[in-house]
Amino acid sequence: MSLTxxxxxxxxxxxxxxxxxxxxxGTALAGLxxxxxRAFLSALGIAIGIGAxxxxxxxxxxxxxxxxxxxxxxxxxxxxxxxxxxxxGNNEVLPAASVPMIAHMQHVDSDVAIYxxxxxxxxxxxxVPAAQTGGIGVDAAGENLPQVLGTSTASGHFLDAIADxxxxxxxxxxxxxxxxxxxxxxxxxxYLGRTWFTVVGILEPALLDSTLDSEVFxxxxxxxxxxxxRPHPSEIYLRASLNEVKGVSSLLPPTTDPQHPDGVQVxxxxxxxxxxxxxxxxxxxxxxxxxAVALLVGAIGIANIMVISVLERxxxxxxxxxxxxxxxxxxxxxxxxxxxLAAIGGLAGLLLGAGATEVYALTRHEPFxxxxxxxxxxxxxxxxxxxxxxxxxxxxxxxxxxxxxLRV
Amino acid sequence: MTSPATALVLSDVxxxxxxxxxxxxxxxxxxxxxxxVAVVGPSGSGKTTMLTIMGTLERPTSGVVHVxxxxxxxxSDAELAGLRAHEIGFVFQAFHLQEAMTAVDNVxxxxxxxxxxxKRRRAAASAALERVGLGHRLDFRPQQLSxxxxxxxxxxxxxxxxxxxxxxxxxxxxxxxxxxxxxxxxLHRLAADGATLGxxxxxxxIASGFPRRLQMRDGEIVADExx
Numbered sequence: 001m002s003l004t005x006x007x008x009x010x011x012x013x014x015x016x017x018x019x020x021x022x023x024x025x026g027t028a029l030a031g032l033x034x035x036x037x038r039a040f041l042s043a044l045g046i047a048i049g050i051g052a053x054x055x056x057x058x059x060x061x062x063x064x065x066x067x068x069x070x071x072x073x074x075x076x077x078x079x080x081x082x083x084x085x086x087x088x089g090n091n092e093v094l095p096a097a098s099v100p101m102i103a104h105m106q107h108v109d110s111d112v113a114i115y116x117x118x119x120x121x122x123x124x125x126x127x128v129p130a131a132q133t134g135g136i137g138v139d140a141a142g143e144n145l146p147q148v149l150g151t152s153t154a155s156g157h158f159l160d161a162i163a164d165x166x167x168x169x170x171x172x173x174x175x176x177x178x179x180x181x182x183x184x185x186x187x188x189x190x191y192l193g194r195t196w197f198t199v200v201g202i203l204e205p206a207l208l209d210s211t212l213d214s215e216v217f218x219x220x221x222x223x224x225x226x227x228x229x230r231p232h233p234s235e236i237y238l239r240a241s242l243n244e245v246k247g248v249s250s251l252l253p254p255t256t257d258p259q260h261p262d263g264v265q266v267x268x269x270x271x272x273x274x275x276x277x278x279x280x281x282x283x284x285x286x287x288x289x290x291x292a293v294a295l296l297v298g299a300i301g302i303a304n305i306m307v308i309s310v311l312e313r314x315x316x317x318x319x320x321x322x323x324x325x326x327x328x329x330x331x332x333x334x335x336x337x338x339x340x341l342a343a344i345g346g347l348a349g350l351l352l353g354a355g356a357t358e359v360y361a362l363t364r365h366e367p368f369x370x371x372x373x374x375x376x377x378x379x380x381x382x383x384x385x386x387x388x389x390x391x392x393x394x395x396x397x398x399x400x401x402x403x404x405x406l407r408v
Numbered sequence: 409m410t411s412p413a414t415a416l417v418l419s420d421v422x423x424x425x426x427x428x429x430x431x432x433x434x435x436x437x438x439x440x441x442x443x444x445v446a447v448v449g450p451s452g453s454g455k456t457t458m459l460t461i462m463g464t465l466e467r468p469t470s471g472v473v474h475v476x477x478x479x480x481x482x483x484s485d486a487e488l489a490g491l492r493a494h495e496i497g498f499v500f501q502a503f504h505l506q507e508a509m510t511a512v513d514n515v516x517x518x519x520x521x522x523x524x525x526x527k528r529r530r531a532a533a534s535a536a537l538e539r540v541g542l543g544h545r546l547d548f549r550p551q552q553l554s555x556x557x558x559x560x561x562x563x564x565x566x567x568x569x570x571x572x573x574x575x576x577x578x579x580x581x582x583x584x585x586x587x588x589x590x591x592x593x594x595l596h597r598l599a600a601d602g603a604t605l606g607x608x609x610x611x612x613x614i615a616s617g618f619p620r621r622l623q624m625r626d627g628e629i630v631a632d633e634x635x
Contacts, residue, residue, distance in 0.1 A: 014478070014487045015494035018523030026526070034508040319504040322465060323565075324493020324521035326486045402465045403456075406500065 017324045019332070028336035035309070039341055042298075042305040046345025047352055049295025050382040054353020056287040058370040059360050066366035068274060074150040074208050076270040077109075077245050081236040081256055084265040092263030096231040098256040102238060105255055107248050111238035112148045115140040115231065117223050120193025122169075122216045124179050128191075134178040138192060139215045139234070140223035148237045149206045156184035156201035163219040167226070169197040173205040174213040192216065193227055208269045209237075295382070298345060299389040306338050306393035310400075317397055318405025331398035335390050342386020346379035353378065414474070415441045415573055415604040416462050421471035423457050423627075431457035433627040434471070441572075444596065444605040446615040449624035455608045456577055458624070462606060463496050463575045464488040475573070493521040497566030497603075499576035499595070503558045505550040511537060511561045512546040518565035529568075536568035537561070540594060556587025560594065567598050574599055576607040580614060592617065 019027075032039040081102070083092040099113045117138040121130070146158050158170050169190055171181060181188055181199060188199040197218065206212045223229040236256070240248035249268065253261035310317070317330055325333075354370050361368040416439040423432040431454045439445055447455045460466045461473060464480060473480040475491060483491070492498075497518070505514050515533035516526065524532075537543055540560040550558055559579055566574055576595060580588030592607070592614050599605035607618070615621050623631035 014483065014490045015522070017486065017489035017493040017521045019521055020523055020525075023520060023526065027520070030508065315502070315504055316506065319500075320521075321489070322463070322492060322498045323518055324489050324491075326489040328486075329489075329521065403460045406465075406502075406504070 017326050019329045024336055027333055028340055031337050038305055042301045043341045043345035045298030045301035046342055046382045046386050047348035049298040050346050050349025050378045051352030052294050053291035054350055054374050054378045055356035056291055057374045058357030061369040061371050062361045062366045065369045071270055071273050077240050077242050078208055078269055079238050079240055079249055080267050081252055082265045084263045093232045095257055101255050107241040107244035109239040110148050112142040112145045113233035114235045115229055116234040117227050117229055119227050123191045126191050135214055136175045136178055137215050139217050140220040141217040149208055151204045151206040153201040154204045158201050159219050164221040167195055167197040167222055168200045170201040170217045172203050172213040172215045175216050176202045195226055299385045302338050302341055302386045303389040306390050310393050310397040314405040317400050318402045321402035327398040331394040334394035334397045338390020339387040343383045346382025349382055350378045413440050414438050417474040419472040421468040424469045430627055435629055441604055442602050444599055444618050445620045446618035447608045447622045448615045453624040454627040455624055459575050459577050459608055464491050495572045497571035497574045499562055499566050499579045501578040501581035503562045505558055507550055510547045510549055514561055515565045515568050519569045522569055532568045536564040540564045555583050559591050573604045578608050
């Protein structure tokens with residue numbers, strides 16, 4: 001036996017088994033690099049799941065952004081005044097004087113009134129049975145209706161001075177469809193309240209108030225003359241100055257009907273449309289669920305690949321234990337491998353989803369929008385789920401007895 | 409029994425595996441510092457089990473193991489790993505080299521859990537490969553090396569961290585007699601620097617080259633011969 005020298009360390013503390021983080025990543029990357037195709041395929045599983053979810057969110061967000069942009073382009077300063085109901089539940093009537101009163105209000109840029117012609121229905125010919133109105137209503141309207149509503153005629157022109165004297169009609173987009181009239185070229189007539197009216201124009205869809213699409217418009221003088229319509233407006237549209245919309249809207253009821261301001265309803269159509277756009281923008285739960293299923297399958301793929309990897313690499317695990325790895329080192333190594341796969345899959349999924357959204361937006365000429373939360377949540381979710389999937393194989397690897405593993 | 413001169417002491421060590429199989433039935437042996445010991449015996453006699461218990465890869469069912477003056481019963485699993493990382497080098501019959509790594513990286517892997525930087529581990533690995541005579545094979549992968557060369561890479565991996573104890577389990581089992589002889593003389597030479605060497609073999613000619621031989625049978629040491 002040899003003598004012990006001064007360098008004898010038998011009483012010295014035991015050196016710690018350490019695995020610096022940099023070495024851990026190097027080890028994990030090397031472990032993946034030897035199985036590139038499998039690593040790629042299992043990361044692809046996560047990427048497809050995350051990609052599907054990002055695309056669902058992105059496409060709905062883009063569609064919503066597009067709708068909001070359209071609403072903004074039409075203007076959010078449109079207000080409508082309609083008669084409400086009395087205390088006893090009867091319909092209020094707006095005074096005839098309300099139209100000039102509103103026109104004279106400060107900060108009201110333009111306005112137009114509509115008068116319901118309830119006694120008349122519209123048919124293509126008198127041969128159509130009276131009950132088949134097609135749900136088309138008749139209104140008398142001022143000349144500037146398209147301007148105030150931010151729409152225009154798809155064919156022909158709107159009511160003008162001539163229409164004040166002769167029976168001329170303009171069709172809303174849906175009404176035109178119902179009557180099967182797609183252009184006004186030539187001499188197109190409709191049978192309106194037992195009188196033949198010449199169709200002089202067809203309107204584009206009125207996005208701000210789509211109820212007008214199923215209406216047929218005639219001039220107020222003609223309506224008064226032929227159908228004895230009394231000049232009580234059924235609806236008044238007006239444009240307020242952009243920064244005065246709230247003020248104007250609060251002054252409208254007393255201006256419209258000073259005696260019964262409670263019987264006047266004021267609304268802002270763009271509000272309702274924006275709410276509807278927001279609801280429409282909500283990604284459908286079903287699609288998101290499908291994305292989640294894809295993600296789950298991806299996670300199972302990672303778990304599967306790691307379980308196989310642990311089985312295949314038993315001798316490596318045994319060797320590492322012999323070289324001084326603790327159980328924790330082994331589990332952390334395998335967990336890091338699946339975390340790297342998951343992170344790569346998550347980021348690739350984000351790109352995939354964003355790319356799909358971009359293609360969708362380009363083909364639909366819509367703005368490209370991927371919400372910020374998706375940018376962060378998507379890779380994070382992929383990372384978390386993939387790492388979770390690697391947990392069981394990692395613990396399995398750590399539990400392997402080193403001597404048994406070395407026997408392979 | 410735990411004088412500073414002893415590197416390893418097993419006192420009445422019993423190792424039973426689930427099912428009641430007793431691989432060791434009360435083994436007591438002390439191995440001194442820098443001592444070179446061959447363990448011989450038929451297969452199933454408990455040689456490998458004794459080596460894994462000496463190497464702290466397993467704990468005994470009963471009995472006491474000292475490495476240096478440390479009673480391993482009082483040492484945590486993480487500390488045992490630390491002991492293996494810094495003080496014990498293993499050589500296996502099956503080499504256990506990583507196919508995807510070059511010789512120098514395989515050797516550097518032997519020091520991974522010491523916490524040394526890759527640069528320093530590579531430097532130590534190159535030096536260790538020089539010592540085993542493979543300085544010209546640093547960037548070769550295992551499949552490009554002969555069996556004897558592979559085992560020398562594995563030996564370099566075991567000695568790169570300058571362990572106090574080298575444990576070799578049938579290191580010549582997969583080699584022809586010439587390269588087997590080379591490997592054993594290499595181990596003798598390296599251990600002469602001051603490390604304790606424990607080597608399992610069933611080859612009498614190899615065992616006869618050791619100053620001390622432990623004969624095992626049925627989980628017991630039946631003979632402790634010194635030259």
